Amino acid sequence: xxxxxxxxxxxxxxxxxxxxxxxxxxxxxxxxxxxxxxxxxxxxxxxxxxxxxxxxxxxxxxxxxxxxxxxxxxxxxxxxxxxxxxxxxxxxxxxxxxxxxxxxxxxxxxxxxxxxxxxxxxxxxxxxxxxxxxxxxxxxxxxxxxxxxxxxxxxxxxxxxxxx
Numbered sequence: 668x669x670x671x672x673x674x675x676x677x678x679x680x681x682x683x684x685x686x687x688x689x690x691x692x693x694x695x696x697x698x699x700x701x702x703x704x705x706x707x708x709x710x711x712x713x714x715x716x717x718x719x720x721x722x723x724x725x726x727x728x729x730x731x732x733x734x735x736x737x738x739x740x741x742x743x744x745x746x747x748x749x750x751x752x753x754x755x756x757x758x759x760x761x762x763x764x765x766x767x768x769x770x771x772x773x774x775x776x777x778x779x780x781x782x783x784x785x786x787x788x789x790x791x792x793x794x795x796x797x798x799x800x801x802x803x804x805x806x807x808x809x810x811x812x813x814x815x816x817x818x819x820x821x822x823x824x825x826x827x828x829x830x831x
Contacts, residue, residue, distance in 0.1 A: 712750030716743070 738745065760766070768774050784790045794800045822828050 708751050708754055709747060711754075712747045715750060716746040719746075 768777075794803060819825055
């Protein structure tokens with residue numbers, strides 16, 4: 668039996684009257700600060716773009732000229748977007764404290780904590796009881812994924828090794 672299409676249509680719920688939220692993004696200080704940061708990013712992007720073009724021309728020779736001409740008017744937006752992304756990643760790096768550990772004690776402490784938890788059956792019972800096993804599972808899948816991506820990069824091939 669074929670069912671009518673209207674039966675499979677998504678349900679529509681009435682909209683509730685909710686006042687839109689306003690954030691303090693249009694205050695003069697915030698706007699001026701954001702505009703100044705954008706101008707600084709553009710200036711640094713132009714500076715680095717000039718340096719990159721010079722290095723690229725020296726390294727690539729006539730091929731670099733052809734590549735620069737092929738990009739045409741897209742070159743400036745691409746360079747700007749790459750420099751904004753770089754600055755954004757720098758801020759994330761600093762805010763999330765992603766720098767590598769600076770002492771051997773920190774590294775040995777982390778590994779000893781992992782080993783003591785992994786070898787303790789009481790820890791696993793507590794994880795199962797509290798529901799933390801899902802978080803540990805996600806961490807394990809992330810670690811395995813990072814390992815596999817590293818393998819792919821090391822092999823320079825998605826599957827198997829290039830034997831040429």
